[in-house]
Amino acid sequence: MSTADTSAPTTKISIVYYSGTGNVHKLALAAEEAAVKAGAEVRLRRVPEYVEASLAPEFTEWTEAWQENAAAIAAVPTASVDDLAWADVILLGGPGRFGMIAAPLKHFIELAWPLNARGGLQGKVMASFTSTGAPHGGQEATILSLNAVFYHWGGIIVPPGVTDEIMTAPSNGNPYGVSSVSGRQAIPGRLAENVTEDNLAAVAYQTRRMLDVADALRRGRTAADR
Ligand SMILES: Cc1cc2nc3c(=O)[nH]c(=O)nc-3n(C[C@H](O)[C@H](O)[C@H](O)COP(=O)(O)O)c2cc1C
Numbered sequence: 001m002s003t004a005d006t007s008a009p010t011t012k013i014s015i016v017y018y019s020g021t022g023n024v025h026k027l028a029l030a031a032e033e034a035a036v037k038a039g040a041e042v043r044l045r046r047v048p049e050y051v052e053a054s055l056a057p058e059f060t061e062w063t064e065a066w067q068e069n070a071a072a073i074a075a076v077p078t079a080s081v082d083d084l085a086w087a088d089v090i091l092l093g094g095p096g097r098f099g100m101i102a103a104p105l106k107h108f109i110e111l112a113w114p115l116n117a118r119g120g121l122q123g124k125v126m127a128s129f130t131s132t133g134a135p136h137g138g139q140e141a142t143i144l145s146l147n148a149v150f151y152h153w154g155g156i157i158v159p160p161g162v163t164d165e166i167m168t169a170p171s172n173g174n175p176y177g178v179s180s181v182s183g184r185q186a187i188p189g190r191l192a193e194n195v196t197e198d199n200l201a202a203v204a205y206q207t208r209r210m211l212d213v214a215d216a217l218r219r220g221r222t223a224a225d226r
Pocket of ligand 1: 024099134
């Protein structure tokens, strides 16, 4: 007979991301898969564009890749602030843009102002992941700009560190948050082709680690309440 505690509530995770050309989307799907496998309740949510046209119509290949990605991710539900309120674990993802958070994701974060003002984000487990064009294109700076939000929200930041062998793989290695390198150009028909299997395994690991910490916190808090 199983001795598992079936009365224990399931950990809830919201994976909220913005992706212009598919790289962060691919990482987010791997995080979702890992969370489902770990038995969590999962909300995968995309942050939509808040401009209707391409940022750079003169970059025709980028614009085509951007349109291709928009079609590919259309079925993913869009994020709402309730997805943040609902979750025990919040994993944010977004591309590095000039070494910091992308504007659509920042806009979404600002919508959480009232929730934060009533203390609705405190004590949740949080972390972030990114993708940049270049290996030294500002991955750590982007993760730090995302994680800075978590300080304001009173989150418990759980970085991947180098706490597992997967973080030492050549295409990984950013202890601040899992990061992939997409290359110099977004090419239509070849979206996210440079996200490696090791990047996907790393974001899966980062997700499991957050869920483990959230589970330990919940057990500790429950024990303290007894
Ligand atoms: C406006 C803009 C700014 C960018 N700034 C940087 C940057 O500072 N460093 C870098 O390495 N890549 C930069 N990139 C490239 C993206 O970070 C990269 O293509 C990333 O993989 C995109 O992720 P996505 O496909 O999920 O949108 C920039 C892209 C755009 C559109």
